[in-house]
Amino acid sequence: MPGITYEDFLDLEYDPADSDLVCAFRVEPAADMSMEAAASRVASESSNGTWAELQVEGSVTDLSATAFAIDGDEIRVAYPEELFEPGSMAQVLSCIAGNIMGMKAVERIRLLDCEWPEPLATSFPGPGFGTSVRTEIFDAPNRPITATVPKPKVGLSTEQHAGVGYDAWVGGIDLLKDDENLTDQSFNPFHDRLTESLDARDRAEEETGERKSYLVNVTADANTMLERADAVAAAGGEYVMVDVITTGWAAVQTVRERCAELGLAIHAHRAMHAAFDRVPSHGVSMRVLAQIARLCGADQLHTGTADLGKLENEDTVGINEWLYADLYGLNDVLPTASGGLHPGLVPELIERCGTNICVQAGGGVHGHPDGTAAGAKALRQSIDATVEGIPLEEYAEDYPELAVAIEKWGTETPR
Numbered sequence: 001m002p003g004i005t006y007e008d009f010l011d012l013e014y015d016p017a018d019s020d021l022v023c024a025f026r027v028e029p030a031a032d033m034s035m036e037a038a039a040s041r042v043a044s045e046s047s048n049g050t051w052a053e054l055q056v057e058g059s060v061t062d063l064s065a066t067a068f069a070i071d072g073d074e075i076r077v078a079y080p081e082e083l084f085e086p087g088s089m090a091q092v093l094s095c096i097a098g099n100i101m102g103m104k105a106v107e108r109i110r111l112l113d114c115e116w117p118e119p120l121a122t123s124f125p126g127p128g129f130g131t132s133v134r135t136e137i138f139d140a141p142n143r144p145i146t147a148t149v150p151k152p153k154v155g156l157s158t159e160q161h162a163g164v165g166y167d168a169w170v171g172g173i174d175l176l177k178d179d180e181n182l183t184d185q186s187f188n189p190f191h192d193r194l195t196e197s198l199d200a201r202d203r204a205e206e207e208t209g210e211r212k213s214y215l216v217n218v219t220a221d222a223n224t225m226l227e228r229a230d231a232v233a234a235a236g237g238e239y240v241m242v243d244v245i246t247t248g249w250a251a252v253q254t255v256r257e258r259c260a261e262l263g264l265a266i267h268a269h270r271a272m273h274a275a276f277d278r279v280p281s282h283g284v285s286m287r288v289l290a291q292i293a294r295l296c297g298a299d300q301l302h303t304g305t306a307d308l309g310k311l312e313n314e315d316t317v318g319i320n321e322w323l324y325a326d327l328y329g330l331n332d333v334l335p336t337a338s339g340g341l342h343p344g345l346v347p348e349l350i351e352r353c354g355t356n357i358c359v360q361a362g363g364g365v366h367g368h369p370d371g372t373a374a375g376a377k378a379l380r381q382s383i384d385a386t387v388e389g390i391p392l393e394e395y396a397e398d399y400p401e402l403a404v405a406i407e408k409w410g411t412e413t414p415r
C-alpha cells in the first residue's frame, strides 16, 4: 500500500465495527491546520501513521484508525481491534493517549471518552468485588460505607496511626485508610503499621460487633507491591490500597492478578489524576481514567465529591453512573467520595451520588473539636440520619457529636 498520507485516516462515511474501540477527543488544531487535517493526524499518529507520506514495500496489515466524525471541536476516531494487545493497558494507552498528546499538529487535545468493545474490554479482568464489598466485606447493604484517613497525612508514628484507626473504628467508621503519600517511611514502617493496625482492627471489631477493615497503602515498585499484598493477606487484611496513577497501569494489572489469588480487594487512590484531567482542553479525562481503573480491576476508586469538597471534580455523578453500568459482565466499581468532606455535607452528597458509595473524610473526622472518636461518631450519625430520612439538625438533638460537628462546619464547602 504505497503512498499512505495522513489524509487517508479521515472518512466521514465510515461506520465503526462492533469490535472497534471508539474514542472521542476534543481537539484544538494548530493555527495552520483545518479540523479535518488535525483529525486525520490524530487518527494517524495514534494508530500506524506518521507525519510523512509512506512508501511501504510488500503487504502490511492495515491497522489504520479512522476519524469518522467531526462535531465542532469534538472528533471521534475508530480503532481496529488488531491494533491492540489484549489485556495490556500500557499498550492501549500508547496508542490512544500517546504521541498525540504532544504533537504539534494540535495545540490541545483531550481524550474525553471511550466506547470499549467487548473483546478488548473482556481481555481485562475488571474488579474482583466492586460494589459488593458493602455486603461481602461489610454488612452495609443500605448505607454508604465510611472511611477515614488519619491527619497529619504523614508524621504519625505507627502507634499513633493505629491508635487513630482504633478510635475511628470504634466511633463507627468502617475503613481506616492510609494517605496517598504514606507507604514505608522510617517514622511509620509498612509492616509494623500493617500488624498494629490489624490488631487494633480486631479489637474494634470485638468491641463494636461490626466488620472493620483497613486500606493499607502498598504503593511501590511492582515487585514490592506484590510482597506487600502477600503480607496483607497473611496478616488477615481484606484490601490493598494503590496510588494507581503514580504507580502506573501495568503495575496495577500486576497487583490485580496477585489480589485475585489472595482474595483481596483494591482501593484505588487517584493522586496525580489532575495532571491529566484538570485542564479541560487537554489531557485525559477523569471519565477515561475511571474506565481504565475499572478494566484493570480497581474495586473502589476516588471519583470526587460532586463539587461539595475541597478539590476540583469532573462530573462525579456521570462517572459514577459509568462505573455502575453493565460492561459485558465485568464487576462494577464502588465510587469513593473524598476530599474536604465533613458530616454537614453528607445529606447533599447522598442526594447527588446516592448510597452506593464510600464516604471518606480525613479532616472532617479528626478535626472534630472533641477528637477522632467523636468525629467518627458524627460522620456515622450523619450517614444514619440521612439514610433514615431525618434532617441532621433534628437528629443532632439526640447525638451531641453530630451537633458539635454541625456547629463547627455547618454545611459549608471547605477550600
Ligand SMILES: O=C(COP(=O)(O)O)[C@H](O)[C@H](O)COP(=O)(O)O
Pocket (backbone or CB within 6 Å): 149, 151, 179, 180, 269, 270, 271, 302, 303, 304, 305, 310, 311, 336, 337, 338, 339, 340, 341, 360, 361, 362, 363, 364
Ligand atoms: O486525603 C484525602 C482527603 O482528606 P480530607 O478528607 O482531609 O480532605 C484524599 O487524598 C483526597 O480525597 C484525594 O482527593 P480525591 O478523592 O478527589 O482524589
Ligand SMILES: [Mg+2]
Pocket (backbone or CB within 6 Å): 149, 153, 179, 180
Ligand atoms: Mg489523601
